[in-house]
Amino acid sequence: MRYFAFLILFLCSVEFIYAQQSNDPPITGSFKNITFKAFIAEVEKSTNLFFYYDSKTIDTIGVNLELNKTPLSLVLTKLFEGSPIKFAITKDNKVFITTDYTIRPELSSLYTGKENNYEDNKGLFSTQTLLDVKVASNSKVHEFGSRSTLTPNSTFILTGFVRNSKTGEPVINATIYSSKDSSITATTDVYGYYTLNLKGGAHSLEVQGAGIRDAHYNVGMYDNGRLDIIVAERVETLKAVTVSAKKSANINRVQMGVERLTIAEIKQMPAVFGEADVIRVLTTLPGVKTVGEASTGFNVRGGAADQNLILYNDATIYNPSHFFGMFSSFNPDVIKDIQLYKSSVDAKYGGRLSSVLDISSREGNKKELTGSAGIGLITSRLHLEGPIGESEKTSFTLGARTTYAKWLVSLLPKEYEDGDAGFTDFNINIHHEFNENSSLYFTGYYSKDNFRLRSDSTYHYTNRNANLKWKKLINKNLTGVFTAGVDNYVFGLYTDYGALNNFDYNYQILQKYAKADFTYYRNSKHTFEFGLNAIHYNLDPGNFKARSAESSLMPINLQTEKALESAIYVSDKITFSPQFSVTAGVRLSMFNVLGPRKWNEYLDGIPKSETTITDSYDKSGILKTYGGPEFRVSGRYAFTNSFSVKAGLNTSRQYIHMLSNTTTIAPTDVWKLSDMNIAPQRGGQASLGFFKNLRNNTIETSVEFYYKKMYDYLDYKPGAKLILNEVIEQDVMPTEGKAYGVELLVKKPVGKLNGWIGYTYSRTLLKMDDPTKGTLINNGSYYPANFDKPHDFIFVGNYKVSHRFSISANVNYSTGRPITLPVGKYYYNGAYRVMYSDRNAHRIPDYFRADLSLNIYGNHKIYQRTHNSWSIGVYNLTGRRNAYSVFFVTENGSINGYRMSIFGSMIPFVNYNIKF
């Protein structure tokens, strides 16, 4: 039956004329946000139809339709759905609109059993099918309370969920706003929940979001109300997409520097080996950089790679990469979207200085079992989702991904050819809805990597995460989310040199956390967010032992580090006027170093070393407390509907540091908690942005400025030993940093041709000028950080040639990253050696890369067993050997300089994806 309906709608409108012998003229045209009266006028103009109606009857009906030979009866049925309005069409092209009763045109016997007919039609054309003919609106007026009790100047709260009509999943970050005043706006949270403050009276609301069709609702607010909004997925449309009028979320959002990408956007971009990469895509956004190809670590506005908090459904992922950082460890099929806070970070987040990357997974289809599978050159993926039980209350999502194995390594430079590598990741999410006010979410995540370089050392690392989240709508104004979970990150290294020297080294972070986050919608002026959270850290910072009994290697077991990080926060989103709103928040964070622990006390005023120890302790309890307020303030002033200015001020503290003296995140980088001798990092950012939308909001432009300071960021003394060092404080020294930049972005989010062009000028400079802490770097003057790339240009474009074929391209140019080049050479120990001077005083050659991919989709019949698509492309189209690093090495007594590239040619790829 479904199939039949589909046929009728898509293939031949002729069927309709046949099916309905009466006069049911097809209507074609785009009717966007107009009154019914105007709609009638349009229709009368283009057809020979004539409408009879009473203006009072229809004045609450709005029309927002895209029609293509849609029968009039269908259009009217949809428009009047849920209202007492009826209609009749006569053979002589007259249309009668009436209230409560239906006119029966004498000549039309077919319409005598009309009510029944329409029942049939409803069955035949379910919501879904109607949406497929692009009836994206709902003209019914949803009234709350009674019109008669309305008092002037009263305001009410409208709340509810926005859900996907097909899967029942929540729609995140959908915007609901009044069509009259786009400053009255609400955005759905990760559960699809929204709260909107409306003045008493009638409103028409627009619902927009990525991946969904725009929807239109009419409400009459005479009391607080709840409206669950069901929206349709944006299916590949068969006609050119007409852009609706008000894509102005970027103008209205109070926050700035928040970047959001849906998985659909991520997947259409060309990626290395065709693996859609959730994190790598971020580096195409202004203000986000990476030091090179083999690094999933990224740098946000001059922050270090360890200053990004990476959350997967609230679980902290310490190592988000696979295979030397060439891939991110998130299965694209289970990810719903990613959100990066690079400037205004919500007060509820904390613990990292520069950004928060929030990755949300799919919630699972509550209605039927579906899934997808992908076959690429490097990995295979599978994902399944569906309901558990019959009730449509519980759903699950499962995802798994694995590599084909060894041949991966043959792609690496020759000296690694004896290596071996493999990785896998696994996700499970379960969602259960107790009732409309209470839901439970479970997230499980596992990723494992192991690889062997140069045949004798095997590296491995594993992320394990699990959490449980309970979301409760406590009352109309107050929502609470309670989360508890465990994060575990383990890495290690073992060798195969020979029985005498073989060792096994392991490192582990175990953190348990709990948090409660509340949102309180006080009134149209104030929305409060508040809550508290705590993380208990338990680090096992190094465990080294021989692998065989005959070895004389001494076991090393660094003492456990324990600490408690806790915070309370409150923020208020204050709407002073439709133009002006401010979010002001404060977060009080506290860090307690917990014993038992041994530590040294050092002399003040000279660098810490073995010889400056004054005392040693071994104590339990709370050994040291750090903490303080962090301020999160941002504001927006909208001069017009398409132009706004935003500003923000953020400060934060970071109590856990990654120790790394390599340029990229290495698999053996250890994390260290602040302790008696290592102070937390502190940072602050001020930013200012101008946002202007052009051409009816179809083009978004922005200019953002930022200035950032960092304190107590760790650098390393020459020859620092970062692994298995019991007195690491003697090898590190605190530095100071500043970063500033301007980011320009022109984005066309929708249309046949979509994409963005971004240019960033930015600098990141560090300074170590305190001789009491260690050796001065570059004589105490500012020097560029490893990821300081002043000029950065990005083009990302996607062109839909047809519904089955699209082309995507990326172009990326940036200044080469700084390196320390030799300034001279000297002869020592029998060979010439290079002498280094000022740190990062030179740069590797500039980076340029262009990628291209073609996406070919199977047919777009909605009701078929599987949907499949191919993605074929070339990464690094020009084959440019972008330098990853430049280094000089003494080999057989002489100095040789080399430039190392990760990709030395263009890399073609092909990926086959299937959805079922």
Place this chain on the structure above:
Amino acid sequence: MKFIKYILALYIVLVNVGCKDPYYINVDANDLNVLVVEGQITGSNTISYAYLTRSVNVNDRSELVIEFGASVYVQDENGLTFELVYSNENKRYEGFANTEIGKNYRIFIRTGDGKEYASAYTELLNTPDIGDINFERIYDGLALKLNTEDPSNKAKYFHWTFEEDWEIRSAYYSTVWYDQANDMLVDSSMSTQFFCYKNSRSTSIILGTTDNLNSSKLVDHRFHLIANADDRLSVRYSILVRQYASSLEGYKFLDLMRKNTESIGSIFDPQPSELVGNIVCLNDPDERVLGFVDASIEKNKRIFIDNAQVENWNFRLSCVPYDVTVDSTEFYFPAIYLPYDRGGRTIPSASNFCVDCRLRGGNNNKPAFW
């Protein structure tokens, strides 16, 4: 499945992932001209030395810049001094210093332009004897390993240098000498073309420690690898290993130098960092001086390895034998071929380096200990 494998193999061939290209820098470094001091104070019966050189531009292809004309002394804390004098042969300042284990010593330098430099005082450490030196045939070549043990557990850090000497032989023993000036063959037993000797010194920094071990014994510590088919083992090979105990600072200095200059360039290697030694300029403490002077007794040991002791060494000279006609001698000798026999109408010859081992870098100075 075979098809898939084939496709993947093709893909790997097409995709050139990860590559190293030579890189030449174009840095206009101002001539830093830093004094570089590499010194070792040893016991009274071995040579104490200091190499004094100057750093040069990276692209500088000229000879090593030696700091001539300096006065160099080993000093103890009581003002006792022993002079080190420049040796043309070893290109360093050297001499015997009458030192005692446990006392502190330094090297003091007064350069020709009157500047004074000194290393930090360091305690003269005793160095345990070198135990057995073994070798093992491994896939990559021949690994040389040594053993040492300090029962007192005082010496925990070690530094080694070595000198290698080896004999090479030509593929053909020639009974004629080609007189190039007169274009004629002279009967002669050309043993100078047949037996040659080569030598070299260690060029990489060799370190070891027992600090991470639960004993004071270093067992089978690999200090050298002779690559497969190297001519070192074509006939007979000898290595003299010198062992020095290092101070922790000296060890760290060399280890950092090794990391900065030898083991660098993989994806995860640390960035180069600044080397801080133990030498200062007494006139100007801000002047950059590079280097380290350590003090410890030298212990050394020599071993010999014959080709026969090593399995499948597979050293081969790819020789092209050729019969040179009498009228073409001037053309072929000695640039391409060399004769090994008088012959008749044609002269039995072969690629010149197969006849004259001196063309392979050898010399005729047979070491005294051979």
